[in-house]
Amino acid sequence: MKKNKWGMIALGLVIFLIMVTFPFWYGKGSKTPPPVLSLDTPVIHEMKEKRCVEDTSFMRANHMKMLNAWRDEAVREGHRQYTAKDGRTYEKSLSGTCIQCHSNREQFCTRCHDYVGAKPTCFNCHVVPGEVNK
């Protein structure tokens, strides 16, 4: 090991550099735009004012907590009525509320989740009618 000491050290440093710069050459510097979310569904088309259950920035960050709370309240406590901050009411339901408006799940929920690597297991059970499971 003595003689090739510098060889070993150079090898180690090169491996280290390759590992820490991995993201730079993995994507080969290509530009990947954030996913385009499609709101192009019949129900949303018919809405006069395009609003989600709560305001958009809240939904974007908090929808998983909201769905989790909905599930617990609906299934465990039987409260199935949700009153939004602005007074409108919704049924606390995944396929019955969210997927009514966002019926293009593949182009909406999934696109976003694939981008950040979230893999909700909900739809293993909450089957959306007419959707073919791949």
Add this chain to the structure above:
Amino acid sequence: MNLLISIIVVSGLVLLAAGIAASHTASYALTVVAPYLVFVVFLGGFIYRIVKWAKSPVPFRIPTTCGQEKTLPWIKNNPVENPSGFWGVFGRMAQEIFLFRSLFRNTEVKIIDGRPIYGSAKWLWFFGLLFHGSLLIIILRHLRFFTEPIIPCVNALSAVDGFLEIGVPALYLSDVALLAGLTFLFLRRVIIPQVRYISLFTDYFSLLLICGIAVTGLLMRHFFPADLNEIKTLAMSWIIFSPVVPQNISVVFYIHLCFVFTLMAWFPFSKLMHMGGVFMSPTRNLANNSRMLRHINPWNAPVKVHTYEEYEDEFRDKMKTACLPVEKE
């Protein structure tokens, strides 16, 4: 005292991050300038430290061995704990790096009836391994923000890590393990008087900083969800060298980022360099072959020697007259 200073510095970082979040220019500095600066300092500092270590001379083997050296054929030797060749050293290094072999030898000493009694103490080894392992998993999982499309094994890792599906989003087990490890390592420093006595600012600061990173990360995942879409867009924009200042990202993320950048920039100049240093430890990476090879100190000053043969040549006649035995006639 050292602990107090570290707490003050970490709190200072939190305030700094909150201040940065409030100002647009400062956000620009943090999200556009700082990432590259910090990365260059990290890489440059790391290489500098390694090269500096590599230059220090190690003329001899330092056989701090834990097994029988290779010797006569009928004596059983331990090729890994006392290696004599490349593969033995390789095995010893692998054990050290992946299993923390040296920590496993940790002992504790108690004075019983006025005599020191030694016993084995594996807790430091266990929590050390737990901490480092989960830290590695967490770093690998973060690749989901730096690759698009996400590398499949990173997604698989996240799935395995969250397989208990506690809560939505699922709680990662490595996060729990990391916090458990950190808590032990921290309490050990605070509670054991001897360890507290030798603990320096850098010891507490590195623990608290990593703890801060973990806590802000957990906050963003489970309590104050951050807009991951925006965060990934930011991370990807660094990679293609056209960074963008994110809009409406929570303060928690700024704190997280400030901690991470501090850690990275400070890393090469701190004890955390043991990440690279472990590969350079001469007691671990040198084969104990002093009996097979002659290691000559390269900076020995040339010494004029007068060997016995020369001596005899010079004085043979006189030796014979004095009836002294000679080797050559």
